[in-house]
Amino acid sequence: IKERTLVAVKPDGVQRRLIGEIIKRFEQRGFRLVGLKMLQAPEKLLAQHYVSLQKKPFYPSLLHYMTSGPVVAMVWEGHNVVRSSRMLVGDTDPAGAAPGTIRGDLSVHISRNVVHASDSVQGAEKEISLWFQSAELIDWEGCD
Numbered sequence: 001i002k003e004r005t006l007v008a009v010k011p012d013g014v015q016r017r018l019i020g021e022i023i024k025r026f027e028q029r030g031f032r033l034v035g036l037k038m039l040q041a042p043e044k045l046l047a048q049h050y051v052s053l054q055k056k057p058f059y060p061s062l063l064h065y066m067t068s069g070p071v072v073a074m075v076w077e078g079h080n081v082v083r084s085s086r087m088l089v090g091d092t093d094p095a096g097a098a099p100g101t102i103r104g105d106l107s108v109h110i111s112r113n114v115v116h117a118s119d120s121v122q123g124a125e126k127e128i129s130l131w132f133q134s135a136e137l138i139d140w141e142g143c144d
């Protein structure tokens with residue numbers, strides 16, 4: 001099944017110069033980059049993105065973290081890319097993220113876990129439409 005998912009390098013990932021490392025892992029796996037931009041995420045966008053977490057005690061600090069610097073938002077396309085991206089990224093809590101995953105290799109704390117990836121096909125569709133306009137997504141054929 002060809003799918004698309006939203007992946008974002010969070011502000012700590014940008015500050016730690018990990019953009020290239022994260023892109024490299026998705027490219028090497030064989031996924032296709034169809035959208036890419038750097039932005040200072042507006043609070044309104046983050047409020048929609050994290051709507052299901054609004055009642056959580058860590059929500060204010062999550063918004064503070066996500067607005068502490070620019071974010072690199074990407075849309076990746078490929079066979080089962082939603083599930084595979086979650087595997088590439090690793091567990092939400094870096095302490096439980098397997099070595100070899102992005103979080104398992106590059107992060108320590110759940111509140112600074114360097115990267116986001118959509119957790120379901122439905123969630124991905126919603127998140128992609130929040131972060132990107134359709135004209136910003138480029139259809140291109142690879143050699144797969």
Ligand code: CMP
Pocket residue numbers: 053058062092110111112113115116117
């Ligand atoms: P992510 O799964 O990308 O999206 C929700 C984010 O909320 C998650 O990454 C963490 O950055 C953050 N988060 C989840 N649980 C906690 C927690 N217990 N404490 C702090 N941040 C959290």
